[in-house]
Amino acid sequence: MPTISSPPELRQASPMTDPTSTSAATQPAGPHRYARRARHWSALLWVAPAFATYAAFVLYPMFQSVQYSFYHWDGIGPATPAGLDNWKAIFTQPELLHSVAHAFVLIIFYTVLPVGLGLVAAALIRELRPGPFNTTARVMLFIPQVLPLVAAGIAWTWMYSSDGLVNQVLRAVGLDQHTRAWLGDFTFALPAVGVIGVWVMLGFCTVLLLAGIGKIDPSLYEAARIDGAGRISEFLAVTLPGLRRELVVCTTFTMIAALASFDIIQISTQGGPGYQTMVPGVQIYRLTFLQQHVGQASALAVFLAALVLVVIWPIQRLGREK
């Protein structure tokens, strides 16, 4: 899901958005005070249904995950206390540690490459005249975002197979010796899965950055041109800073997708060959249902959630500096 970004700057003065203002400060004194307070508490009713469902199906399970992580449990029988064993295992068991490392590798493919290529694509589309080619470009690039990730996994697994398109192209250009079963190869399986991520995320980043470029004041470009800036310096001085917010959104969204990835890996490699493409998402699923180590799964799950926050935090901070 798309995530955090900044609210409109224009509302800074409003008491509604300034969290430091307390309700007391805005309350008038006098006979209306009782009516005001009653109206305040009724405001909770507006929020109650939303918060209640959220608390029941997100917050409460999250606390339960934390709770489970301190037990050994197979999910059906009784649970035995485990102390910090499950947590220690995350750092001592190589499979668990490596799956976290793989998730970070995926960030290169889910975030760095799509943002980079997206900037290129957005810049290129921006220069096109409005018309059928312009629309077609946007639409085509965005299609991968619309499909379920499962479909992306299926399509690319077929393309990567020994008889698939990738090897076919290699043979066609005479690079026969480089053909291989990509998803079964120890060196190339993880990057191959990463490319699927590029495919899925590219359209999203392109369209987002395109909209962002559209919001940049053209007079800034004029000023840069007058100053004699070339293409690259214009890009660095005007475009990039102007895209700050879009870049934050893009990076946050794609990083979360990388760290929490499940669908694509489950469909294409199930974590193999060996443990080469194992990621925390798939690991948690396996630990819970195949191995029935619910405590260990929960510890890894809470660790993953904390990891996401730790990774997103600096991006959000960076995006906020003015």
Added chain:
Amino acid sequence: MTTSAIADRLTRTGILLALMLFAIVPLLSMLTTALAAPGSTPQGLSWPSDPHWHNFVDAWSAANFLALFRSSTLIVIGVVPATVAMATAAGYALAQLTVPFGNAIYGLLLVGLTLPVEALITPLYYNLRAMGLLGTRLAIVLPLIGLLMPFGVFWMRAHFLGAEPALTEAAKVDGANNWQTFRRIHLPLATSAWSALSVLFFLATWNQYLLPLVLVDDPAKRTVAGGLGAFQGQYGTDIVLLCAGSLLIILPSLVIFLIFQRNFVKALLQGAVK
């Protein structure tokens, strides 16, 4: 135009075309494979000399397509209106009304934006089992409402922060209470925001895979993505049938997107970077 400008133009168009091709090629490769002879192993991308269009008919029944589609629609009907309604009300309240503990509530909701669903899947499984809901569509609908809520509240709150205070004042002068102000004035003005949100929620629900996989065993009661996963598990080795079935299953989303693509993309960008 000078030659270098033409060359420049060509390179740029070339790069763009390459990226577009990259985006579309996996689907093309699935299409040509779907048309190959049943049970065969085609070589990469090659249009078969004798396209077997009836493979799609076979895949239709093998994938139990109608049931999948119906199930997904039911789940969407269960999730989207409820979530949008609750999120809109909450967003308005957090933006325009003074809610006691409003900061804490909103802060807690924000945490949910970054929570990976895998962190919750284990307790959700046991909770839903205790409630006796495992295997029913409700098992997908209820958690999904909870999971989508943070984004919904964030989105609608961001929109309502921009609500014109003068309108609210005018309404109050006329004697309207909060609810009436909301319903008659601000809600209609928010139409583009909540319709965009509905589109996003539709996509998120339709393409949801992990929740149905874990909570519902019967593929006919899952979402389209969940059903596709089960289809792959059963027919994974018959690549022709798999491609035909996959294409069938993603076709509705693709068609809807192509028809509404202008609104789709606009919807996505509308509030993403307010």
Added chain:
Amino acid sequence: MRSLTQYRGTVRLAAVAAAGALLVAGCAPGGSADAGPEPSKPATTGVGSEPVTLKLLVTSGVDVPFFTALGKLFHAKYGNVTVKVESQDYAALTTNIAHILAGSNVPDLVRVPQFGNLIKDHLLTNLDPYAKAYGWDKWPQSQFATTRVGPDGKQRGTGSLYGAGPGFGLTGIYYNKTLAQRIGMTRPPATVAEFEQLLAKAKDAGMQPIMINGKDGGSVYPLQNLVMSYADDAQAVQDWTYAKPGARIDDPATVKAATTLQRWGHAGYLPADVNDIDQTRAPAAFVKGTGVFFPSGNWQAPGLDKAGAGRFGFFLFPPGEAGGPSYAMTASSSLAIPAKSTNAAAAAAFLDFVQTDPQARQDTVTLGGLVPAGPSDAPAPTAPAGSAVAATVSAFQALLKSNGLVGFMADATASIHVNSLVPQTQLLLAGKTSPEAYAAKVQSDYERDLGR
């Protein structure tokens, strides 16, 4: 939200407080502590007269047409019972089995390759009453060893019966008769060393010596065979597979076996992309002529005979020393009855049917490639002479006599195959782990799975 930081503080505090409260409350998750065998329910024979739909859940692949055919036979005999066959691929079924059986959409008969925690968690029906009612307890009992589980819910080989099935799998090596002739093979190799010489000859002649599926665990079977051949004895492996307390697999025989398999991989005796070949591609490639030898099991025999009658032969994995005992892995293609099934009686009748009905037994051999067991006086099914199926049937009979049938290592725990043996063997073949590390890792995963 420029004020995100302020929210963060509140949230953090709230989260810590709540988590702390929960932990202090000390409420442990989980159910009751009664382990032990399922209390027996009274058993009735026969299917009654009400219309019944029996739902079978099996593994994708050769299981599906086989059980569908058996289902049709059963329906022909009992018109009121319809058999519906559903399938999931092996890894998915192994992963999902526990929560399928605990859920609401429970099949009436399910293929259970490994019992895991299913008995301990009371998810399967105890078949002892049905065994008594149908007279299975009068048959040769060694056929039921692999589906017996002891009172602790973990140890196999003894205790109550939880599964029964139409027939038994058997592992061995198929060979392409034409290609084998070309490398001068006149009779099956008598030792592992002789087999390795044949592999070298095949490689020198430019052929692919072995075809095997490494993606989904086919390469684990020759490894187990090598372990037993080098140990000259299968008891250690059998104890380990049956979860006998104190059983270990990290011994010299395993290390030697892993070394050999790795050597075969490096020498090119196994396909270069072995870790990407699955159990549908391997036989397909073998039938097309890629691969002189195909280590697999009797379940592939019908398919091979159909693709090329008389072209493929079968021999048991050779022993370590000349004249030593031959071993093969066997597993009952057993079905279990989930405890939550509402058609247990009809399901048990189906199990009795597939083990005793002459036509069903014949189909088991010709369609499933499995060897039926059942009562000692049951009619022996026939197979065309010179076919792969005939070869596997006679090999099975020979091993029954010599006590050479052993359980699969892959069945030792619920997840040992998918989570340990398969990835570790892939690493071994790719040269990414050493034989010693391989043995140690498998043993430590095994102990973790069993909670030791």
